[in-house]
Amino acid sequence: MIRFDNVSKTYDRQRRAALSQVSVDIEKGEFVFLVGPSGSGKSTFLRLILREQRPSKGKVIVAGRELNKLHSWKIPALRRQIGTVFQDFRLLPNKTVAENVAFALQVIGKPSSTIKRVVPEVLELVGLEGKGGRLPDELSGGEQQRVAIARAFVNRPKILIADEPTGNLDPATSVGIMKLLDRINRAETTVLMATHDSTIVDQMRKRVIELEDGLVVRDQSRGVYGYQ
Numbered sequence: 001m002i003r004f005d006n007v008s009k010t011y012d013r014q015r016r017a018a019l020s021q022v023s024v025d026i027e028k029g030e031f032v033f034l035v036g037p038s039g040s041g042k043s044t045f046l047r048l049i050l051r052e053q054r055p056s057k058g059k060v061i062v063a064g065r066e067l068n069k070l071h072s073w074k075i076p077a078l079r080r081q082i083g084t085v086f087q088d089f090r091l092l093p094n095k096t097v098a099e100n101v102a103f104a105l106q107v108i109g110k111p112s113s114t115i116k117r118v119v120p121e122v123l124e125l126v127g128l129e130g131k132g133g134r135l136p137d138e139l140s141g142g143e144q145q146r147v148a149i150a151r152a153f154v155n156r157p158k159i160l161i162a163d164e165p166t167g168n169l170d171p172a173t174s175v176g177i178m179k180l181l182d183r184i185n186r187a188e189t190t191v192l193m194a195t196h197d198s199t200i201v202d203q204m205r206k207r208v209i210e211l212e213d214g215l216v217v218r219d220q221s222r223g224v225y226g227y228q
């Protein structure tokens, strides 16, 4: 589903590579944690998958497309297959929960009959039934992240990318969010999550890819967080 073939990335005017000769293969339906110290290249890895950045060398292949060869007009279609969730939720503050989720479908041209049907379904899936009319600031952090996950998942993407999704949440709330991501993964969605949350990684025992200074220093199935 995601393949990096000897990928290096050096940003303009930087001496050091953000990623160096990275080769990894992530299969459909896998759940993968991406770990490593700050500045080790995790966000760069995720940005390459979304074609927000291009590799300096090597190939990135996502859902069968080699991203370097992808015409820019095809980038929206690529991104439609990838749901994204971030540490800071990134909800639209003036829209209700249901409107936030509906908006993700409106921008890709889904008919309103479909939107009316699937928004309540996905809100129920994430445990927010009955909260569709609230504004984001009327929700707890954990609930806001559930809205963000509902929005990312409502279009049933092949891949879900989560960049520190539990970074702003307390441990108990984080466990609930991880259960939800696990459930989404069991529905055949490939999940790739960058995190500094050692407790979560140690509890879940999923594949762990560790970066250090842009290099893959570990790729372990049923792995642990494994560094301080």
Ligand SMILES: Nc1ncnc2c1ncn2[C@@H]1O[C@H](COP(=O)(O)OP(=O)(O)OP(=O)(O)O)[C@@H](O)[C@H]1O
Pocket: 011, 012, 014, 017, 018, 036, 037, 038, 039, 040, 041, 042, 043, 044, 045
């Ligand atoms: N847009 C950019 N321009 C120049 N250098 C960048 C840019 N983005 C990242 N870098 C550099 O690339 C390296 C890797 O950064 P990246 O953001 O990928 O790390 P990270 O592992 O995601 O860190 P964190 O855990 O703090 O989010 C760092 O040295 C960083 O300074």
